[in-house]
Amino acid sequence: MRLTRSGVATGFIVVLALWLGSLVTSALPDPDDVYDQPFVTKASVNQEVEIRTAKLNVTGVRSGPEFQYATFVDGQAVNGTSTIAATTAIWLVIDITYEPTGQTSSLQGLRVKAADGRLFGADSVTIPCGPTQPGMALNCAIPFEVPKDALAGAHLLVPAAGLVDAADSLADIDLGIDAAEATTLGAATERQMIDPKPAGEG
C-alpha cells in the first residue's frame, strides 16, 4: 500500500480527534461522582444567595472568647433571657439575614468549613434562627466554636434542608477571612452579643 500525503493527514486527524475526545471525556464528571452530591451555589459576604428553601445574605463576621445570647433592650439583657457561653478556642459569630421562600422554617444544619476541610457545627451551644415566615427576613448571628487555625480561608455552608452532605441545594459562602483578618479575629477579647431580630430592626 502506498502512503499518500492526504492519507497520512487523515490518519493524524483521526488520532488527534480520538485523543481530544478522551481528554474531554476524562474532564467531564462521572455520573457516579455527582449522584449524591449537593447542588452548590457559591457566594461571598454581602452577596445575597438563594437556595431551594431560602434567601441568605452573610453581612459580616466577628469573634470573641464569649458570646451572650439574650433579648437586649437599650443594650441591656432582659432578665431571664440570657445565656453566656465561653470557650478555650474562639467563637466565630456570623451575622446572616435569613428569609424563607416556601414555607415557615428555621435556619439549621450550618457548618463552617476550614481551608483544610475540617467541619465545625453551630451546635456546641445551639442558638436558634427562626422560625420565620416566607418573605419575612430575620437578622441572626450564629456562633461557631472553632480553633484559631481554622479561621483563615473559612467558608460557611448553608443547606436547604439541614444536611450539608445531602443531594440538595447548598450555599457555599466565602467568609473573606485572609491571614491578617484571621489573626485579628483570633485575638479578639470582647464578648459578642447575639439577639435575633426581624430585618430592619436595630
Add this chain to the structure above:
Amino acid sequence: MGDERPATDEPAKPANARLERAKKGYSLVSDIFTPTRLLVLLAVLILLPVSLWGGLDAVAETPEDLPTVDAWEALETNPLTITPTKFLYGDSINGVLSEQIGARYLFLAVDVTNTSDAPVSSTLLTSSLTLGAQQLKTTFLHSGKLAPPVAYRINDGLQLGALQPDVTVPVLLVWQQNSAVPAPAEVEVTASSWTWRADSLTGSLGWRDQTPEVLTTLPLTPAGDA
C-alpha cells in the same frame, strides 16, 4: 443388563449382617439407653466441656487485657482524647444540682478533644466512659452499671453540645450513686473507641461499634477535700 444384578446385591449382605448385629446388641440395653436418654447424654457430653472452658460464662463487660494508663493520664480513643483532671463525690453543686435523698453525686472532670475532622455529639463522650462503681444511675434515674452520665461545660456551666474538631473542652461528667453503698476509694474507668462507618441497613454514616480501648484507675475524694 442381567449380568449387573448379582454385582449390586453382593455387598449388601455384610452390611445387613452388621445392622442385624447392632440391633441385637442394642436390644440388650434398650431398656436403659432409650432414645431420649441418649439425646440427654449427648447434650451433657457437649455442654460439659463447653462450660468447663468458660463458654457459658457471661460475656465480660471489660476485657481483662485492655491497656491501662496511670491515673490522670490521657485516655486516647477514637475519636476523642479524654484527660481526667479531678474525680470527686458530693451531695450537690450550688445552683446546678440539688441534694437528693439516698444518692450522692460522682463528679469526673475531664478535658476532651475531638480528634476527628467533624463535630461529634456529646452522647459519644457520655457513652464512651464507663465507671466500675456499684449502684450507679444518672440524674435522670436510669439504673445500671452502664448508665451514661450528664455532661456540663465547665467554662460556662451549660449542658454539653457538640464537640468541635481540635477544640479542647473542659467537661464535668455527673453520675449518681446510691448513698447506701460506701463511696469507693478508687474507681476503674474504661474508655471506648468507635468506628466511623455506614449503617448496613440505612446507609447513614455515624460512629458505631463501641469497643473498650483503655483502662485507668482514679482515686475518688470528697468534694470538700478538693
